[in-house]
Amino acid sequence: MRQRNGLIAGAGKRLAKRSIIGTRVCAPSGDDGKLCAGIIAAVKTAADGSETGYSIRFDDGTGGRREYRATELVGPGFQTLSDLRLMAGQRVYITFNGREISGDVVVHRPDTEEVRVSIMPHGHEGSIEVIKKLDDVRVLESRKSARLMDQDTDFARLADMSDRKRSSSSQNAVEISGSRKRRPSSSQDQDESREEEMKDEDDDNEPKEEEMTECTAALVLMSLSCSPHSPSIQGRITRCQQPESLSTSPSTSSEGAFSCRSSPSPPLSESSSSAAWSGRGLPSVVDEGIGLTDDDFEDVPKRKKSDCRTVFQCTWPGCVMITTTVASIELHVRQNHLGPRLDKSLSDDFTNDSIDDHEEEFYYTEVELGAASSPPTLSHRDMARPPHEGKGCAPNKMIIIYPEYQKTLIIPRPGSACPMNIPSTSGNTAVNWPFASLNGQKQIKMMYQNLGGTRFPSSPMRKARGETKKCRKVYGMEHREKWCTQCKWKKACTRFVGSLENAQLA
């Protein structure tokens, strides 16, 4: 989220590699040379894989598209503002009084790298002109901080605001992604979820692209409920890009004990999804800044490069099956644990993906071999697992060790026959666990959504407060200066760290 500025045109060059679809860029939409903001809706690639053209969909409400070459685009990975000259009248965005404000270029002096911009600040009648360094001028609206947002009047924002007011219903399941549900006040979470009108009413989509956008949207939704590094996301990406191909191993991930279950997510199911992704049918008001940033994709490929060998281990309680391919582990899970699919063809068609498709994913995990940091917890998990029970029937308790804190959690399961059986519609106890990274970087998150009201006593999402007294308690508010820095910053204390559990972590 913080990396949003990756979107700002001119804010440093970023390679326009990977999936740049959805990236916000600017391009000359008319003959006047003025740049208009839009998003990359499609990329044309030559046979050799090089990108030769970009189809840009403009924000201007017409939904019109045009194709451009890379050299014509302005934005991350393409030209920066210093590469060109802004025309008078060009709409730009600058920061004025700590807030982003739009204005029109009066004149741009390439020699001095200065731009005179005419703006109409709030509470000012009439416009004023300011001179800004080119560096401080953007042609793409940046994402504003929540704090700065409230007074904005531009209609995109208004739409945004009223939008965020919309209460729950379909959105709910998406919002529950965080470990702690935050008030809408911190807008970000939801902004994200409305990720793009990528899949909007536009009808002339070539099929391939359609697939991509859906994939993108799915990715985003997933990322809301799962840790961004969740293998399941990666799995989906893989699947998405190469439908039908099951044998492709999802990228090598160094983390993720189990695949995570995307939240029960009714919203993922057809009806609501299109609404959610289409910006709720708002004509073409662009949910500014919501386009996928590079960063949204970044982690995924990054992970890929750890080229260690991976195997896939069944995580079904009591099962120690290990295979070398996704396909085989999925097959194993399906055949040995899940049983035959009901009412569904056996096809693994992604487009057909609905709530309980790919259930296999949730019962295996990738394990890196040879990685120096072989997940210590894996073995623990095995040990913690009840020794009995083979197939089909699960114990009614689940014992989970959370790698990060090395705590064991026993979750009583309401007599369900399958582990983590997630009720789809009238669900009562949904368990969602984006798993902690095994390398301990990410916070373990686990969610319970319990419509019945009874929450599980101690949510593992949050480190149960240890008995250890921390700086604050020890030194008291009056000796704040003695606190460790982390405490001063209201972060997890580093001085009085937990106890043995944490000690073991090393």
Add this chain to the structure above:
DNA sequence: GATGCCGGGCT
């Protein structure tokens, strides 16, 4: 109410 600290904003 106090404490711990996550998530996120600002510089």
Add this chain to the structure above:
DNA sequence: AGCCCGGCATC
């Protein structure tokens, strides 16, 4: 990255 703080969960 350092600093700060809102707000939530837990004690």
